[in-house]
Amino acid sequence: MHPFFYFSDEMKNLIRTAFALSLITIFYNIAEGIISVYFGISDDALALLGFGVDSFVEVISGIGIAHMILRMKYSKVETRDAFEKTALRITGTAFYLLTFGLIVGSVLNIINDVKPESTLPGIIIAGISILTMYWLMTSKLKVGKALNSDAIIADANCTKTCFYLSFILLAASGLYELFNIAYFDILGSVGIAYFAFKEGREAFEKAKSGNLLCSCEHDSVPVERLAEKNN
Secondary structure, three states: OOOHHHOOHHHHHHHHHHHHHHHHHHHHHHHHHHHHHHHHHHOOOHHHHHHHHHHHHHHHHHHHHHHHHHHOOOOOOOOOOHHHHHHHHHHHHHHHHHHHHHHHHHHHHHHHOOOOOOOHHHHHHHHHHHHHHHHHHHHHHHHHHHHOOHHHHHHHHHHHHHHHHHHHHHHHHHHHHHHOOHHHHHHHHHHHHHHHHHHHHHHHHHHHHOOOOOHHHOOOOOOOOHHHHHO
8 A cells, every 4th residue: 555645745746636637527528518418409419419418428437537546545556446347337338328329319310301500509619628628638648647657648548539529529510510411410420429339338348357548548558557656
């Protein structure tokens, strides 16, 4: 065990920063989810609605990450504990449900010829999300490297998915606003569904193995553990 009070002031500040970043991620996704779902429903914008639901699912994952960082105060983090594995299973299930809902919604929108009233909110939300996710991604990576923490570096790498989703929403919303063709919104929905399915599968794989790494980073060079740096 490595009690928090044995850490240097620099290490303590880094862990506090990592925890603050995890809280920012959680509360930002809650706000983003509420706004996106509201405008997605009111404007019949399926891509924006899916993006909003995805944000709510990310909150569950974020809670697991926050819990993991709290554990770093007391011991080295090499694998996920029971709480984090449960959070991952719930996250994976929610992502699969989102995938199913978006595919069904896309088909129904095609059959019923449903077109969004406007995708301007999607453009604005995507723009804000791109900037926010980029800042969170780089900040987490900086802290993770400073702590030599697999857990935080993995979280930073997985934040890339939200970053990519923001570009999909921006492209789908922007193209629809320019050309008023419903298929752009539907294609955006399918793109989000693809990433949701991928995240769901990844969540179950991580829950099963207890691995800290994001699957997109399995080929990365392993970094040293937090506790090893502190010895």
